[in-house]
Amino acid sequence: MLKRSEFSRGWCSPERYVQGPGEFDNLRFYTDKFGKHVAVFIDRFLYEEYTGRLEKMYAVGDCTLRTFAFESEVTEKLICERTEELKKDSPDVVVGIGGGKTIDVAKAVGTRLGVPFIVVPTIAATDAPTSSLSVIYREDGSHEGEFFYDHSPAVLVVDTQIIANAPVRFLVSGMGDALATLIEADSTRKAGVPNLVYHTTGGFKQTLAGQAIAKACYESLMKYGVLAKEACSRKVVTEALEHIIETNILLSGLGFENNATSGAHSVNDGLTAVEGSSRTMHGEKVAFGCIVQLIAECADRAYLDEVLKFCVSVGLPVCLEDLYVENTEENIRTIAAASMHSNWGNMPFPVDEATVFAAVTTADFYGKKFKMRWQNEI
Numbered sequence: 001m002l003k004r005s006e007f008s009r010g011w012c013s014p015e016r017y018v019q020g021p022g023e024f025d026n027l028r029f030y031t032d033k034f035g036k037h038v039a040v041f042i043d044r045f046l047y048e049e050y051t052g053r054l055e056k057m058y059a060v061g062d063c064t065l066r067t068f069a070f071e072s073e074v075t076e077k078l079i080c081e082r083t084e085e086l087k088k089d090s091p092d093v094v095v096g097i098g099g100g101k102t103i104d105v106a107k108a109v110g111t112r113l114g115v116p117f118i119v120v121p122t123i124a125a126t127d128a129p130t131s132s133l134s135v136i137y138r139e140d141g142s143h144e145g146e147f148f149y150d151h152s153p154a155v156l157v158v159d160t161q162i163i164a165n166a167p168v169r170f171l172v173s174g175m176g177d178a179l180a181t182l183i184e185a186d187s188t189r190k191a192g193v194p195n196l197v198y199h200t201t202g203g204f205k206q207t208l209a210g211q212a213i214a215k216a217c218y219e220s221l222m223k224y225g226v227l228a229k230e231a232c233s234r235k236v237v238t239e240a241l242e243h244i245i246e247t248n249i250l251l252s253g254l255g256f257e258n259n260a261t262s263g264a265h266s267v268n269d270g271l272t273a274v275e276g277s278s279r280t281m282h283g284e285k286v287a288f289g290c291i292v293q294l295i296a297e298c299a300d301r302a303y304l305d306e307v308l309k310f311c312v313s314v315g316l317p318v319c320l321e322d323l324y325v326e327n328t329e330e331n332i333r334t335i336a337a338a339s340m341h342s343n344w345g346n347m348p349f350p351v352d353e354a355t356v357f358a359a360v361t362t363a364d365f366y367g368k369k370f371k372m373r374w375q376n377e378i
């Protein structure tokens with residue numbers, strides 16, 4: 001076991017991060033750093049297009065390329081099967097191209113094979129690409145838990161034109177996930193709870209770097225969020241969109257792993273227990289969770305209003321109706337009860353079901369009123 005002082009600080013991050021339009025076409029350069037044998041997991045609906053591009057890229061030289069289409073759930077069984085299959089090939093590096101689930105498979109298989117993994121996100125909908133964990137599901141699609149790894153991705157290759165070509169709702173949802181980074185980091189710092197660095201050993205105290213990144217994450221959203229959305233909805237890459245892609249993927253990812261999550265993500269988990277919420281994405285639920293957390297901690301009203309104004313201006317949910325959840329006492333009680341299994345314990349004050357019930361009720365009412373007042377002015 002590790003001997004660790006309660007004052008020990010910890011930090012983790014991918015080894016390299018590159019981002020820009022057309023960066024995908026440089027993938028060979030990055031995999032060559034690790035060897036000639038490459039295994040790639042690709043989202044099913046991108047498979048033909050990207051396999052074609054990869055085959056051209058790897059046609060020269062004595063390298064081997066093995067591609068897999070991924071379309072199901074990230075289950076223990078699937079990870080074992082793919083790992084066994086790839087053992088014969090002994091790849092030097094495993095690559096994941098696509099959304100969160102495909103990336104999670106690449107991380108898991110790379111880890112099991114003991115080789116580096118490279119992540120190529122095709123959307124910026126969450127901060128999962130940078131992290132050293134995979135979310136695991138059961139065969140029936142229900143959530144089983146997380147695998148935590150001792151290594152982060154070796155390289156993150158972010159092609160901003162690919163992300164600009166994806167539906168804008170993904171980018172907006174990623175901003176919702178990023179919005180929670182500072183709000184949660186402030187609460188976990190005050191609570192003195194450990195971050196997710198070497199999580200299985202108990203984590204570490206936050207670094208100044210982790211705190212600074214959470215702050216930069218929030219500031220970037222406020223400055224560039226609206227204009228980034230405009231660019232993405234027209235499938236063009238501007239500097240503002242570049243900033244927000246970096247914010248959603250790198251700043252938000254480093255921010256949550258190095259500071260831990262708390263109330264906003266607990267509300268996300270609580271919302272998954274009620275009907276209707278499956279129509280919304282992770283970051284959309286987290287955005288509403290930010291409003292709930294700020295109300296629970298009695299945050300400064302100007303800060304709360306700034307967060308609400310941001311959500312309304314980019315089209316993130318600010319009330320239950322926006323999340324397709326009916327405002328009933330039963331629904332709010334269910335959300336509150338289900339959220340208690342998550343990370344409310346990372347707040348700097350005690351939170352119980354009654355606290356969450358009151359905060360969700362108030363957030364819904366205040367958010368709705370705020371939206372009515374502001375949506376024509378923004």
Ligand SMILES: [Zn+2]
Nearest residue numbers: 126127177286
């Ligand atoms: Zn998240």
